[in-house]
Amino acid sequence: MPSKMQIILTACVVLSGTLPASMEAVAAGTRAAKRSKAADVDPRGQVLAFSCAGCHGTDGKSVGIIPGFYGKSPEYLEAALKDFKSGARFSSIMGRHAKGYSDEEIHQIAEYFGTVWTKNK
Numbered sequence: 068m069p070s071k072m073q074i075i076l077t078a079c080v081v082l083s084g085t086l087p088a089s090m091e092a093v094a095a096g097t098r099a100a101k102r103s104k105a106a107d108v109d110p111r112g113q114v115l116a117f118s119c120a121g122c123h124g125t126d127g128k129s130v131g132i133i134p135g136f137y138g139k140s141p142e143y144l145e146a147a148l149k150d151f152k153s154g155a156r157f158s159s160i161m162g163r164h165a166k167g168y169s170d171e172e173i174h175q176i177a178e179y180f181g182t183v184w185t186k187n188k
């Protein structure tokens with residue numbers, strides 16, 4: 068007949084086998100919950116967006132004759148930047164500027180500018 072100690076030890080071994088998997092599931096759930104919040108945009112986008120602020124302001128309300136994009140969606144901004152980069156859309160400045168970013172960085176910048184205005188309406 069197994070002693071109490073043996074039963075406890077067996078339970079520990081069985082549990083420790085399932086623990087890492089369940090911890091992983093909890094962590095994945097937490098990450099997904101964080102991502103789903105609109106406020107949780109990749110902070111790298113904000114850092115990259117500093118290079119745009121001289122002409123477009125920190126939120127897309129541009130200076131002087133430079134066109135603004137305050138209030139535009141992330142999808143609109145990403146498409147515009149990619150079109151400038153490829154040359155599909157004519158530009159004087161933006162084509163050269165957009166060529167300096169990878170598509171992933173353009174996505175992060177678009178996510179930042181495309182949601183920043185929702186936080187300081």
Ligand code: HEC
Nearest residue numbers: 118119122133134135136144147158159160161162164176
């Ligand atoms: C030196 C000034 C300058 C900088 C810096 C600059 N832009 Fe521009 N931007 C312009 C000008 C000028 C235009 C009009 C198109 C053209 O002639 O290049 C424009 C147009 C745009 C448009 C199109 C707006 C619309 O309504 O469709 C977007 C989007 C944009 N810029 C985003 C950015 C982002 C994002 C950055 C930073 C990665 C940036 N720009 C950096 C000057 C600038």
